[in-house]
Amino acid sequence: MSKKHIFKENLEKYADPEMYDHLYEGYQKDLNIILEWAKSDLPIIELACGTGRLTIPMAKRGFQIIGVDIHEGMLERAKQKAKEQMVSIEFILQDCSQLSIPVKGSLVFMTGNSFQHFLTNEVQDALLQSVRQHLVKDGLFIFDTRNPLLNELAAVDEYEQKYIDIEGNQIIEFHRDEYDSLTQILHCHTNREIYEGHALLAKEQDGISLRFSFPLEMERMLKNNGFEILEVYGDWDKNELNEKSISMVYVCQVRN
Structure with a gap:
């Protein structure tokens, strides 16, 4: 690569x-x-x-x-x-x-x-x-x-995060982080839902890999x-x- x-x-x-x-x-x-x-x-x-x-x-x-x-x-x-x-x-x-x-x-x-x-x-x-x-x-x-805090990296971590974007929409993110101890790389995956009030406007997903x-x-x-x-x-x-x-x-x- x-x-x-x-x-x-x-x-x-x-x-x-x-x-x-x-x-x-x-x-x-x-x-x-x-x-x-x-x-x-x-x-x-x-x-x-x-x-x-x-x-x-x-x-x-x-x-x-x-x-x-x-x-x-x-x-x-x-x-x-x-x-x-x-x-x-x-x-x-x-x-x-x-x-x-x-x-x-x-x-x-x-x-x-x-x-x-x-x-x-x-x-x-x-x-x-x-x-x-x-x-x-x-x-x-x-x-x-x-x-690299081992107690945080040792297992798959799943969590939810909420915030407001620049247009005032509510963002809900569902995160799943998986650490590969052989490469020392944390693979982070995010599924995102964008709401205007109670109406779901869109769904997105992205990811990032981070070396420790x-x-x-x-x-x-x-x-x-x-x-x-x-x-x-x-x-x-x-x-x-x-x-x-x-x-x-x-x-x-x-x-x-």
Whole structure:
């Protein structure tokens, strides 16, 4: 399976960029840590930038920033928002594991657990090498990934979720998540019902596959790809990483 095929088959969750914004645009905790490490003297690159949730506020603060994503629809939404908010950002449609940008940055960051989209050892290594090649000496890479909590991954998980969409319709989602312990991939399947009042308007379904990596695995992977871990947190509030942490947030530096 080619790298391109892996990604193209795993983008169903991002079919509606406006709904993505509706659900996630207000989240800013990751921005706070990124700003702590950001320097304004060289370009900054955001990978898997989506609709510009972080790229745009970084640009508003005066940073020269480049946003990269493989999903054309998300990038078009980001460009529209940047134009409306009168900020200048270069958005690039590329596979983050095969970056080809004619600049090197002082910081590359990737949030929203996007690291979990890189499903194989080969593609994870390709991503890290791609990042390293686009960083200056002592450059930083900041990213997050979910902490694999075995009590949550050990069995098939089924649950229901309700929310209101941007048009005021009620959405009911029925989720079924199945974890493959050999590949460390969680396969998530969603059946969705859309209601206007009590009337069923439509039914939809989608899915996504997410790779989980363990803390010691991450340490070895980063070291083997030329990075030194400066900080690791259990969430974007900078709590210590432990066996109950929901996330692993890494601040890494290119190792000389």
